[in-house]
Amino acid sequence: MTNPFFIFLAALGRPVLGTFEFIGRPSYFAWQGLKGAFSRPIYFKMLRKQMIEIGYFSLPVVGMTALFSGMVLALQSYTGFSRFSAEGAVATVVVLSMTRELGPVLAGLMVAGRVGSSMAAEIGTMRVTEQIDALTTLSVNPVRYLITPRLVAGIIMMPFLVLIADIIGVMGGYFVSIYALDFNSTNYIKSTIQFLEPIDVISGLVKAAVFGFLISLMGCYHGFNSKGGAQGVGRAVINSVVSASILILISNYLVTEMFFTK
Amino acid sequence: MSKTSKIKLKNLKKSFGKKHVLTGLDLDVKKGESFVIIGGSGTGKSVLLKCILGLIQPDNGSIKIDGVEVSDTKERPYEKFGMLFQGGALFDSLPIWENVAFGLLHGNKMYKDEARILAIEKLESVGLGEDIADHMPSEMSGGMQKRISLARAIATNPEIIFFDEPTTGLDPIMADVINDLIKKCVKEIGATAISITHDMASAKKIGDRAGMLYEGKLIWTDNVKKLDKSGNEYVDQFVHGRAKGPIKWVVK
Known part of the structure; x- marks a missing residue:
């Protein structure tokens, strides 16, 4: 192919096709996974197992992250706001930051590291040891059995985790404000509730559901398509965590814009 | 052995990029027959099995199972299939009895208690006791894992069983035990079997017919008894494990 026009066309077409493939493959995979949630068979035992794995076992790490984020947020806000005598806004800043942003984003990033990596490693190992092929030969659709429960569990459990993270984070801010910064407890609680609106919490929970879906999707997608033995599984784990983290940050902006742009 | 074709392949082709793995393969396995495929590493034995199983889509050609054309779809009559994978492919997260009963629970929709009883029966038929039923596969030795995998492959009494290098990685005595079990199980359930192997002792023991x-x-395809005197220089070189001959191994 020496015609410059065709060379130009090929150079243009390659990245375009690559982009379509890059977006299309995980999108089709997600569609296949979600479709399984609306028809039989539904593997409830697998769903329950994944819900416990994502929700219950992530509680300590998410709780610790939220607690210290709330504490440091109160401290930073206080030292910053005291420069222009606005210390009274600390409670509001803590509760709005936790519910709108820090709760969902930090919980999302922590769960991406803990659960997304574990999903990619588990499914990737199943792929390279032919366990996924074995599922097929045993008349079980591997996407329905492995992927659907994880996607559904991610969507359901992340909002619960984030709700708990919000509460723990606000509590962290409260403890620092009361015991370290000498705030009045009643006034602090009053300020916390006064400016908090349902949309602040709801937007955070919607973000959590989106993040839960993305974390599970990336973990499953990279694990399911891993190849090349132990090295391939390692690559799948890295890709799942990195891509989930980036998607969390991008979708965080998009959901925020959806809720709060007038 | 019946004269009816159970699996019939015609002009089967599969390439991966520029590498042509299957280049027009024909095979006719009769009902109740045990067919053994031999061949060097990387010659496409596993690809062939995966094409028949629907795990890989062939580029061209025909695959008929019980006379029904299946090559144009990934769907296969999996209820008729049993498969012993090279590495066992046991599910790490499930206890041994659930591994064996997996096809019964999910494919045949059997109740758990009933499936457990059948799984233990199958474990016993491959020489393993009830005492290991609740252990995890990782606690077992390689030979035991192979036997558990065999029990899983035969649990649903499949009409067709595939064996992917069943004796690879086992010591000669355990390999012979597995060969005996394969022969016994295939005979008991009257299944058609396709095995791929490098192990000549295994090929001769479990096969009725062999192909290279x-x-x-x-x-080359003929009765397995003719493996040693096939009259085919390629088969002779492979069977006797000679470095010199028409088969050239490319060392890169």
């Missing part, structure tokens, strides 16, 4: 895969085609 070379450059994407079966270059």
Whole structure:
């Protein structure tokens, strides 16, 4: 192919096709996974197992992250706001930051590291040891059995985790404000509730559901398509965590814009 | 053995990029027959099995199972299939009895208690006791894992069983135990079997007929008893494990 026009066309077409493939493959995979949630068979035992794995076992790490984020947020806000005598806004800043942003984003990033990596490693190992092929030969659709429960569990459990993270984070801010910064407890609680609106919490929970879906999707997608033995599984784990983290940050902006742009 | 074809392949082709793995393979396995495919590493034996199983889509050609054409779809009559994978492919997260009963629970929709009883029966038929039923596969030795995998492959009494290098990685005595079990199980359930192996002792023991895969085609097929005196220089070289001969191994 020496015609410059065709060379130009090929150079243009390659990245375009690559982009379509890059977006299309995980999108089709997600569609296949979600479709399984609306028809039989539904593997409830697998769903329950994944819900416990994502929700219950992530509680300590998410709780610790939220607690210290709330504490440091109160401290930073206080030292910053005291420069222009606005210390009274600390409670509001803590509760709005936790519910709108820090709760969902930090919980999302922590769960991406803990659960997304574990999903990619588990499914990737199943792929390279032919366990996924074995599922097929045993008349079980591997996407329905492995992927659907994880996607559904991610969507359901992340909002619960984030709700708990919000509460723990606000509590962290409260403890620092009361015991370290000498705030009045009643006034602090009053300020916390006064400016908090349902949309602040709801937007955070919607973000959590989106993040839960993305974390599970990336973990499953990279694990399911891993190849090349132990090295391939390692690559799948890295890709799942990195891509989930980036998607969390991008979708965080998009959901925020959806809720709060007038 | 019946004269009816159970699995019939015609002009089967599969390439991965520029590498042509299957180049027009023909095979006819009769009902109740045990067919063994031999061939060097990388000649496409596993690809052939995966094409029949629907795990890989062939580029061209026909695959008929019980006379029904299946090559144009990934769907296969999996209720008729049993498969012993090379590495066992046991599910790490499930206890041994659930591994064996997996096809019964999910494919045949059997109740758990009933499936457990059947799984233990199958474990006993491969020489393993009830005492290991609740252990995890990782607690077992390689030979035991192979036997558990065999029990899983035969649990649903499949009409067709595939064996992917069943004796690889086992010591000669355990390999012979597995060969005996394969022969016994296939005979008991009256299944049609396709095995791929490098192990000549295994091929001779478990097969009725054998074929040699070379450059994407079966270059020789005949009764397994004729393996040693096939009259085919490629088969002779492979069976006797000679470095010199028409098969050239490319060292890169």
